[in-house]
Each structure stands twice: as structure tokens, then as C-alpha cells.
Amino acid sequence: xxxxxxxxxxxxxxxxxxxxxxxxxxxxxxxxxxxxxxxxxxxxxxxxxxxxxxxxxxxxxxxxxxxxxxxxxxxxxxxxxxxxxxxxxxxxxxxxxxxxxxxxxxxxxxxxxxxxxxxxxxxxxxxxxxxxxxxxxxxxxxxxxxxxxxxxxxxxxxxxxxxxx
Numbered sequence: 625x626x627x628x629x630x631x632x633x634x635x636x637x638x639x640x641x642x643x644x645x646x647x648x649x650x651x652x653x654x655x656x657x658x659x660x661x662x663x664x665x666x667x668x669x670x671x672x673x674x675x676x677x678x679x680x681x682x683x684x685x686x687x688x689x690x691x692x693x694x695x696x697x698x699x700x701x702x703x704x705x706x707x708x709x710x711x712x713x714x715x716x717x718x719x720x721x722x723x724x725x726x727x728x729x730x731x732x733x734x735x736x737x738x739x740x741x742x743x744x745x746x747x748x749x750x751x752x753x754x755x756x757x758x759x760x761x762x763x764x765x766x767x768x769x770x771x772x773x774x775x776x777x778x779x780x781x782x783x784x785x786x787x788x789x
Contacts, residue, residue: 627700627705627712628694628696628698628709630706630710631694631710631713632771634711634713635690635714636767639764640764642756643761643764646753649750650750654666665748666751668751669752672755673755673756673759674758674762676759677756678758678759678760678763681759682762682763682766682767683763686763688770688781688782689783690713690714691780691782692770692780694709694771695780696784697712705718719786
């Protein structure tokens, strides 16, 4: 059980750190007078990222899978999996070959996207960051929802994607 909780806490720490870092640049342009176009960009970013990333990517895909892998750690007797629980639940190892490849390509792609967004001028960066904050917050809430529900006996609607024996 300790490994399961450590895995979820570790992922939540990663998400909270990202949210905390993104809130100031997301709010910075709102302190100055902005055009209607900027407010429309904020609204569009928050709606699109809320749905595409928050709901479709996190709530439907990422969160149930991470919760399923964390819940698997309750029965897993591997000390290595328990110690490395945050990266285990994120499927960086001990998963299907396909999932592992997707995970590593996703990390590289996200790193590139972060680099591009960091070089985007304000107020447009603020609009993008506001949408990302919505998505990350939704993702973390969803992760906690699936994990707590799984502890109560309702398994997440996703496979833990463990490798075949």
C-alpha cells in the first residue's frame, strides 16, 4: 500500500510543481489592459485545453491508467517497484513495449513544446499557460478520483498495461 500511495503522491507533486510554476506567467498579462482578442485567446485556450488535455488526455487516458498501475502496487511484492513507484505508475518501466515507447516519445515531445512555449511572447504565452493550468488541475483531480475510487473497490476503467508474463 505504501508503494501505491508513494506513486500517486509522487505524480501529484510533479503536477502541482508544474501548476505552481505556470500560474504566474498565466496571470501576468491579466494585470494590464488587454484587447478583446487576448481575452478570446484565454477563453479558447482554457476551453480547448480543458477538453482536449484535461478531459480526453488526462481523465480518459492518463489518470485511469496511472491509478490502475498504482493500485497494482498493493499486490506487487517488488521492492524496486515500490521504491520507484512514481516512475513505475507513469509507465517508464515494467510495462508493454508500446506503452513505454509512447511514454518516452511523449516526454521528448513535451520537452520540445515547453521550449517553444517558453519563447512565446506575452500575452499569448499567458493564454497558453492558463489552458495548461486548467488541464493539469483537471488531470490531478481525476487521478485522485480514480485512485480513491479504486481503493474503495471500483477499479479504474483502464488497464495497468503490465508486460506479459
